[in-house]
Amino acid sequence: MKNFVIILVWFLGIVTMVSGQKPWGFGFKAGGNWTTIQGPVDEGEKVNYQGGIHLGLEVSWKALPNFGVFSGFGYNQAGAKYDYDGDGYFVFRSIVKDAVVTGHTTTKLLVEHSYLEIPLGIYYKPIKKLELTGGISANILVGSIAKGNMTFTSPSNGGIDFSVLLDYDYLKDNAGEVGGRPTLKRYVPNIYSKLIRGVKYDVPQTLGAYYFLDKQVEKRKYNIFDYGGFVGIKYYLNSALYLSIKGYWGLTDITNTSTDFRYQLDPTNPNALPSSDDVDKNVIYQMSLGFAF
Numbered sequence: 001m002k003n004f005v006i007i008l009v010w011f012l013g014i015v016t017m018v019s020g021q022k023p024w025g026f027g028f029k030a031g032g033n034w035t036t037i038q039g040p041v042d043e044g045e046k047v048n049y050q051g052g053i054h055l056g057l058e059v060s061w062k063a064l065p066n067f068g069v070f071s072g073f074g075y076n077q078a079g080a081k082y083d084y085d086g087d088g089y090f091v092f093r094s095i096v097k098d099a100v101v102t103g104h105t106t107t108k109l110l111v112e113h114s115y116l117e118i119p120l121g122i123y124y125k126p127i128k129k130l131e132l133t134g135g136i137s138a139n140i141l142v143g144s145i146a147k148g149n150m151t152f153t154s155p156s157n158g159g160i161d162f163s164v165l166l167d168y169d170y171l172k173d174n175a176g177e178v179g180g181r182p183t184l185k186r187y188v189p190n191i192y193s194k195l196i197r198g199v200k201y202d203v204p205q206t207l208g209a210y211y212f213l214d215k216q217v218e219k220r221k222y223n224i225f226d227y228g229g230f231v232g233i234k235y236y237l238n239s240a241l242y243l244s245i246k247g248y249w250g251l252t253d254i255t256n257t258s259t260d261f262r263y264q265l266d267p268t269n270p271n272a273l274p275s276s277d278d279v280d281k282n283v284i285y286q287m288s289l290g291f292a293f
Contacts, residue, residue: 023062027072029244029290030055037080037111037254039280042263044086050110052077054286056117066125074117076139078282082109082148089265090152090160091212091273092194092201093176098214099196100271103154105263109166113222113282114143119230131234137248139226139282144170146209162192168209170221175213179206210259212273219256226254226282234290244288250281 033052041047056074063069088105091098121135146168154160167179178188185208192203210217232246255278262274 023068025060025062025293027058027060027290027292028056029058029288031244031286031288031290033077034285034287035078035080036283037078037280038250038283040278042084042086044084045263046083048081048083050079050081050112052079052112052284054117054288056288058290058292060123060292067123069120069122070133070135071118071120074119076115076117076284078113078115078284079111082107082111084263086263088152088263090154092196092203093211093214094199094201096199099199099201100265101154101156101160101196102265102270103152103156103160106151107148107166107263108150109146109148109168111146112143113141115139115226116142121230129236131236131242133232133234133246134230136229137227139228141171141222141224141226144220144222146170150207157194157196160194162203164191164203165206167206170209173208173210173217175210175215175217177208177211178204179208179211212261213259217259219258221256221259223252223254223256226250226252228252228282232286236292240291240293242290242292244286244290246286246288248282248284248286250283252281253279254282255280 031054033054034049035052036049054076056072058070058072060070061068084107089100089102091100117137117139119135119137121133123131123133125131148166149163150166151163178185180188188204188206190202191205194201228248228250230246230248232244234242234244236242257275257277260276262276266274
């Protein structure tokens with residue numbers, strides 16, 4: 001990451017020096033994303049692609065007639081669709097004590113990330129209408145939410161069966177907090193009650209990202225910084241308008257082990273939430289319509 005910052009500062013210095021010369025140019029692009037989060041999956045889990053959008057501004061410098069470098073600034077959506085059906089657990093919360101109950105969990109969750117993107121790349125034009133691009137990109141996470149639902153059933157304690165909504169804000173939610181808009185969280189109703197080992201537990205209608213935690217969230221589930229490599233191709237419809245396709249593959253783990261939990265408890269330590277040390281990376285494919293000046 002340090003090397004990337006040095007290269008970026010170097011490049012922006014070049015752009016500043018040549019800003020009064022003809023070989024530099026600007027561009028704008030917008031389009032759709034097809035994105036997922038790539039990494040190991042638990043038994044019973046499926047991770048699928050989802051859609052998104054992107055917007056970007058670009059500045060380029062022509063070093064040779066058919067070769068140059070570019071950078072810019074953009075907004076990029078990423079994420080994935082998660083489906084899980086298998087063994088699981090639920091943490092019943094109470095001011096007296098929490099109770100962890102095993103059972104069967106069915107979860108559907110749509111995770112959506114918003115990034116500010118700073119690319120640094122090179123381009124090559126083998127022919128007038130065709131441009132090949134490649135480089136690296138630094139991304140800053142500015143939004144991280146998820147929505148979905150979960151059904152939990154268990155034969156223990158006389159039988160348990162309920163469904164809840166999932167409304168996560170990974171950057172803002174706190175430990176033990178219900179889900180939903182901050183101004184309305186105090187009004188979230190309970191949808192289920194259960195007496196477990198002499199203690200009454202109420203289950204809220206909507207859960208937050210860290211509802212199962214009983215201590216302060218020191219690290220959010222998703223890291224603020226991500227970087228990776230990209231390649232792309234542009235086809236110019238005329239001297240300014242172009243269509244482009246681009247693929248981005250993350251090089252860093254976007255999750256934190258301390259708040260990335262598995263669906264199933266660890267049988268060797270059933271009283272602790274099962275953290276995951278899996279490496280999860282962004283994969284993003286883009287199709288854009290752009291203008292270059």
